[in-house]
Amino acid sequence: MRLRSAFVLAAVPAVVALVTVAGPVAPAQADVEAAGGSHACSPSVTINSFSDALNKTTFDNTFVGNLSALAVDTDGSILALADRSSLFNLDGRTKKPTKVVPLADENGKPLDSEAIVVDADGTRLITSEVEPSIRRYDRDGHLIAGSLPVPDALRVAPAGRATTNLTFEGLTMQPGDRTLIASMEGPLSGDEPDLHRFQTWTRPNPKADLTLGAQYAYRGDPGLGISDIAATGDGRLLVLERGFTEGVGNTVRLYLADPRGATDVSKVENLTPQTDTHLIGKTLLADIGKCPTLGATAKQPQPNPLLDNIEGIAVTRHEGGGRLRLLLVSDDNENPVQITRLYSLTATLPKR
Template sequence: MRQRLLPLAASLVAAVASLAVTVPSAQAHTARHPGGHHPAPNACSPSVTIDSFTDKLDKTTLDGVPVAELSGLTYDTNGHLLAVDDGSYLFTLDAHSFKPLAVQPLANKDGSPLDSEAVAVDRDGTRLVTDETQPSIVRFSRSGKPLETLPVPDSLKVAPAGRATHNLTFEGMALLPGDRTLVASMEGALTGDSPDIRRFQTWERVGNSDRFRLGPQYAFRTDPGLDIPDITSTGDGRLLVLERTYTPNVGNTVHLHVADLRHATDVSRIQNLTDDRRGVRFAGGSLLADIGACPSLGATTKQVQPNPLLDNIEGVTVTGHTRDGRLGVLLVSDDNENPVQTTRLYSLTAKLPRP
């Protein structure tokens, strides 16, 4: 979702930061993970450390297209990193250097652009991309040809067709292990649901085909006042859930949660989900870290932020697993093509609680 532009006054207040962002090297800021009685020097929380960040993509272009408004991340079958932007483009990046390698325009079958917010890669290499406008999930060939659109429950459509709010629909998406279940998260609450309840819709693969049909729907509680810009699979059946909000003249709040849908109630037939609803088991979740509590690592900002490291973080993906169960995590911020915001990539390491 596009973040509102900062008022000019706020921009001027924030201009004390240097326009040239200082980026520490990954080697200089390699995280040490919690263990024994010594807290990690780059700890954001007892279970998350920040390894490094880079602003190398900020205000760059590829083939005349701004590498900007990045809101979703995943890995391609060939190991490259894919980044989708709000402006209906899909970028291919080098997975190690983050150098842009290719850019591909996206469009619906009728030629209309997408408000593309999240991307997943199916086992055959086709791309599944969320369109927040409809909302919808469109399957694209590797060459960018639209192939099909997945079914969406009426209740998740934007009012008056459904109970969703414009610009607060499918922002996050992930394929679960085995590639048989696709999950999409609603950014905001449905009309009639409690403000901090979000619906997660699933689709199940039909046999061994590349088609998906509607599956169960689950409920997840966000931290008060925060929305969900993205989710990603942890590889063990759970999800990392990114939560974020923006407060004018204060800045961003960004939380990282782990959630488990496996014992949650199917709420697809429940019209109004409220905090006191009986008989509903919500998707279990726990807070891993408040990103604002991470060491800034020398980051600078051109806008008001509680921590200069923060920006409008909208995308998350898992980069790998260690033998002792830790996850490499990559975050990206959406700069909205705003001169006082930054396209920033963050490398973190997370230790998940036991399922």
């Protein structure tokens, strides 16, 4: 979902200046790393570097921005999904674009594409917030299968009880490629505020069709939405919670979530304080606003100039001992006062 203040929408011209690049992007800024001192954001998370090299650039006549999700492709490259129906391939080492493909629905219309998973066969499962939906595409962006089934309650009103632009913002696949999970950015009408539904699809093996599975409830921090999720490799999830306050800036927190023991709420119409359910457990790993700035600058008020509208997360490497290398990305909304920024972090997870 695009987060920006009403003031910014009113005051910023619709057209932004772009840096046009023929072929791979020439870095506007190299990766910036802390020169000595602590990289710690928390006891569990350190920030290694950030890069603004993609900010306000184009590749193959396509704006490189509006990035809402990341995934690691089968060849080790990075997929960066724009919510304006574009999918970029980024070099796994340099993070420079190497390819971009357009996306469309069955009628050739653009998507509000927010989250991506690379399936076992290399095809891409991509969400759109509009309905919401999850569709399957090949490596060249061609639609190759219809949408996955979605429970009626999760559809945008009046078809269901979801709010426009607060639907499938996160998507991940659990180890074994047999359980797909989508996270709702906001609560359903009739549910307790800050309770978000996580929908699963399951299959007996990676070659079978995905069918509707259990649904769980997760309590977000007050005022924050779920911007993305990522599987940790041991059945747990990383959850990005994010919000924006005009004149203050962004809040971004990284949580470790554990679905074990959570109640299947797929048949629970309204989640209220009286509902007898066990929620997905969560543990704060880091408030990204407490990371060292590494010299970052911001173009609008921020509690930490490193922050922006962070929307996507991917696990890029498992290093053993519970250590994960993470890549995060911010969505600039093609807004002059927002930045497309990549963040490299290392998280050390507690044992299950």
